[in-house]
Amino acid sequence: MSDSRAPEGDDYSATVLGSHWFSGPPAPAGPVEPDRVEGSVLRFGPGVTAAMPAPFPLDAAVAVAAAPRRRRGAGLRRYALAAVVLAAVLAYLGWQRFGPGIEVHDVAVSTDPAGPGCDATADVVAVVGTDGRPGTLTYRWVRSDGTKSEELTERVPRGQREARLHLLWTFQGTGNYQAKAELQLLSPAQRTASVNFTYRCSR
Known part of the structure; x- marks a missing residue:
């Protein structure tokens, strides 16, 4: 009768070899190649697509695309501001040209x-008070010797409330002469004012 126990003192190991059975073809040795490549999309089999990952973050792409829109918006705002400034300047110039004109208060x-001495010149001065608006005064001088000037004009700038108009009247010879100088204001309002003086020369 044989002893089924393993002998003592000997190096002994029992190994059971099993068999593994597989149904179907063996697993491929390397990676599976795609059916075809179209651009950045790899197609595996019919109707199945797999998108390649984007080469950069989508948030960065959106920011880059939005940047030109912001620049265009800033340009439009800049042009709008320039248009507003231009309109204001044109309105101001139009108001100066076509707005309320100068108003005369007194003359x-x-x-x-x-009076002047022998063979001297009298300086006759007309002072026209205004409201300070810009405008043009139209006037003429009339002298008592029967002469009068042509229509004259005086430009009054904004803020000036007084215009001084001069008449230089020269006398010659001996004797006495009662003189009168009159200012006739024609526009923007019709006003008259005059002064009397005497020329004396006895020599």
Whole structure:
């Protein structure tokens, strides 16, 4: 009768070899190649697609695409501001040209009460008070010797509330002459003012 126990003192190991059975073809040795490649999409089998990952983050792409829109918006705002400034300048110039004109408050004429000396010139001054708006005064001088000037103009700038108009009247010879100088304001309002003085020369 044989002893089924393993002998003592000997190096002994029992190995059971099993068999593994597989149904179907053996597993491929390498990676599976795709059926075809179209651009950045790899197609595996009919009707199945797999998108390649984007080469950069989508958030960055959206930011890059939105940047030109922001620049265009800034340009439009800049042009709008320039248009507003231009419109304001044109409105101001139009108001100066077509807005309310100069208004005359009073007119006074004066000269040296002693009158001019022999063969001298009298300086007759008319002072026209205004409201300070810009405008043009149209006037003429009329002298008592029967002469009068042509229509004259005086440009009054904005902020100036007084215009001084001069008449230089020269006398010659001996004797006495009662003189009168009159200012006739024609526009923007019709006003008159005058002054009397005496020319004396006895020699």
